[in-house]
Amino acid sequence: MNADKLDVIVVGAGVAGCTAALLLAKQGLEVALIERGPYPGSKNLSGGVLYGQVLHQIIPSFWEDAPVERFITHNVVTFLTETDSVSLDYKTRSFSQTPYNAMSVLRSKFDRWLGDQAEAAGAILIPGIKVERVLREGNRIIGIAAGQEEMVADVIIAADGANSFLAQEAGLQQKIAEAHVAVGIKEVIALPQEVVENRFRLEGNEGSAYTIVGSATQGIAGGGFLYTNRESLSIGLVIQLADLVQRQKKVGEIFDQFLNHPWVASLIKGGKVVEYGAHLVPEAGLEMMPRLFTDGMVVIGDAAGLTINNGFWVRGMDLAIGSAIAAAETVVKAHQNKDFSADSLALYHQKLEESFVMADLKTFFRAPHFMQNDRLYTVYPQVMSDLFRQIYQQDARPHQPLSRIAREAVRRNKVRLLDLFKDLWDGGRSL
Amino acid sequence: MNRLSVNERLALNKYELDDGHPHIVVNNEVCEAECKIRACLFVCPADVYSEQNGKIVADWAGCLECGTCTVACPPQALHWEFPRGGFGILYRYG
Numbered sequence: 001m002n003a004d005k006l007d008v009i010v011v012g013a014g015v016a017g018c019t020a021a022l023l024l025a026k027q028g029l030e031v032a033l034i035e036r037g038p039y040p041g042s043k044n045l046s047g048g049v050l051y052g053q054v055l056h057q058i059i060p061s062f063w064e065d066a067p068v069e070r071f072i073t074h075n076v077v078t079f080l081t082e083t084d085s086v087s088l089d090y091k092t093r094s095f096s097q098t099p100y101n102a103m104s105v106l107r108s109k110f111d112r113w114l115g116d117q118a119e120a121a122g123a124i125l126i127p128g129i130k131v132e133r134v135l136r137e138g139n140r141i142i143g144i145a146a147g148q149e150e151m152v153a154d155v156i157i158a159a160d161g162a163n164s165f166l167a168q169e170a171g172l173q174q175k176i177a178e179a180h181v182a183v184g185i186k187e188v189i190a191l192p193q194e195v196v197e198n199r200f201r202l203e204g205n206e207g208s209a210y211t212i213v214g215s216a217t218q219g220i221a222g223g224g225f226l227y228t229n230r231e232s233l234s235i236g237l238v239i240q241l242a243d244l245v246q247r248q249k250k251v252g253e254i255f256d257q258f259l260n261h262p263w264v265a266s267l268i269k270g271g272k273v274v275e276y277g278a279h280l281v282p283e284a285g286l287e288m289m290p291r292l293f294t295d296g297m298v299v300i301g302d303a304a305g306l307t308i309n310n311g312f313w314v315r316g317m318d319l320a321i322g323s324a325i326a327a328a329e330t331v332v333k334a335h336q337n338k339d340f341s342a343d344s345l346a347l348y349h350q351k352l353e354e355s356f357v358m359a360d361l362k363t364f365f366r367a368p369h370f371m372q373n374d375r376l377y378t379v380y381p382q383v384m385s386d387l388f389r390q391i392y393q394q395d396a397r398p399h400q401p402l403s404r405i406a407r408e409a410v411r412r413n414k415v416r417l418l419d420l421f422k423d424l425w426d427g428g429r430s431l
Numbered sequence: 432m433n434r435l436s437v438n439e440r441l442a443l444n445k446y447e448l449d450d451g452h453p454h455i456v457v458n459n460e461v462c463e464a465e466c467k468i469r470a471c472l473f474v475c476p477a478d479v480y481s482e483q484n485g486k487i488v489a490d491w492a493g494c495l496e497c498g499t500c501t502v503a504c505p506p507q508a509l510h511w512e513f514p515r516g517g518f519g520i521l522y523r524y525g
Contacts, residue, residue, distance in 0.1 A: 036513055037517070037519075037521065038447070042520075087449070107522065107524075108524055111525070127517070128516040163497075175506065178503060183499040187440070189525040234524075241474065241503060245503055248468060250472075251476050252478060273440065273443060274443060275523060275525075276494040277444075277520075277522060278476035405464040
């Protein structure tokens with residue numbers, strides 16, 4: 001028995017890692033939380049809002065204390081053609097009441113706060129350390145190493161993000177496939193608080209979240225997002241990598257064209273770019289999920305491929321927190337039984353299966369495939385724009401009823417009815 | 432409206448530069464033998480990669496550490512790892 005042996009080492013201080021460390025420390029386990037950046041959040045970037053009710057279960061009313069930007073009361077899906085936009089715009093007061101449904105956060109601030117909570121609960125935060133190796137004893141993972149430093153523990157929790165070095169090193173994840181990921185790029189654009197509120201019609205700390213489909217990605221599978229922060233906007237694109245490689249388009253140029261689209265340009269006008277970031281986005285859900293546990297290790301959050309995007313919303317942080325809860329409960333149990341074998345840690349998989357995390361991944365397992373449908377990005381936005389132009393346009397000729405306008409919009413854009421019905425059916429099942 | 436160039440964007444970011452310790456090394460022999468499309472030249476959001484005299488060169492200091500290149504490039508073409516602890520991109524917003 002090594003005297004320096006810890007109960008748990010959590011690698012990666014994002015929302016998954018910080019939450020797991022917090023829960024384990026609260027249960028009295030000795031936990032180290034290792035982060036390669038100089039502070040939690042310094043390497044983290046979000047393309048989504050935080051659906052907060054899971055975290056609320058762990059830290060009740062966390063928004064009163066945490067650096068939250070705005071509470072999302074206003075959800076918009078926008079379809080872009082090269083020149084036009086058609087939006088579905090939903091706003092409700094009920095989302096401005098506690099417990100809040102969703103909020104925009106800036107990860108560098110939010111994760112740092114969550115890391116502080118883990119530390120306050122007794123976790124030992126060790127920033128500035130990059131894990132370079134996993135230590136093994138036979139098939140069992142017993143620790144990690146960075147340079148000359150070695151640390152051992154009963155369990156390692158791999159929470160090291162989309163490009164998980166640990167999951168690959170432990171043999172749980174193969175080389176990631178192009179078809180399973182997207183490249184996310186994002187600008188944070190500063191605007192005075194008053195401008196944000198006026199431009200997006202927000203009262204007080206209300207916020208908006210947009211998902212943007214169509215010409216945003218020049219016809220490549222993927223989409224755009226825009227969130228209001230207190231005094232800035234987070235705006236970016238998520239571009240499916242296999243499709244990007246096939247089209248051989250430069251990612252920076254796609255982003256520039258998106259920002260210059262008249263609908264986008266009017267929303268970010270006058271803003272000052274303050275940061276530019278990029279992140280790999282796991283997109284294939286169950287299809288790319290690594291093995292989630294082995295002797296002495298479990299994998300949580302983005303490292304486990306836990307994200308869902310169905311066009312209306314993009315989720316990752318709440319799933320990361322859900323997986324951290326399942327992992328923490330499992331490790332506490334394993335600690336009580338003094339059994340850290342794969343058989344014992346298999347409870348993590350079972351708990352994940354019983355939670356909303358796996359339920360939602362299963363419900364939306366068809367979404368990644370559906371979202372690769374070319375028609376979503378080219379012809380359907382065009383049909384919608386056509387339809388609404390004909391509805392609103394009045395000239396000195398007799399106007400057509402809606403049913404006729406719709407039929408003609410479909411016909412003019414050469415959409416086969418069979419494809420349209422199939423896509424409506426698939427969309428209804430997938431999203 | 433004129434948008435910022437990639438380099439102007441990167442200049443807004445905060446980095447802790449690890450001078451003399453490149454975290455990306457390109458193996459041009461593999462690039463030449465196995466890669467026709469040179470995906471690194473267009474998939475990288477930070478324009479880290481460029482072609483100079485027929486060779487792929489990595490200007491790693493501006494890397495945003497997304498790892499997209501490691502997925503898009505043939506195995507062994509890149510020796511890519513995260514920068515040493517405490518170094519590299521430091522997001523102030525995220």
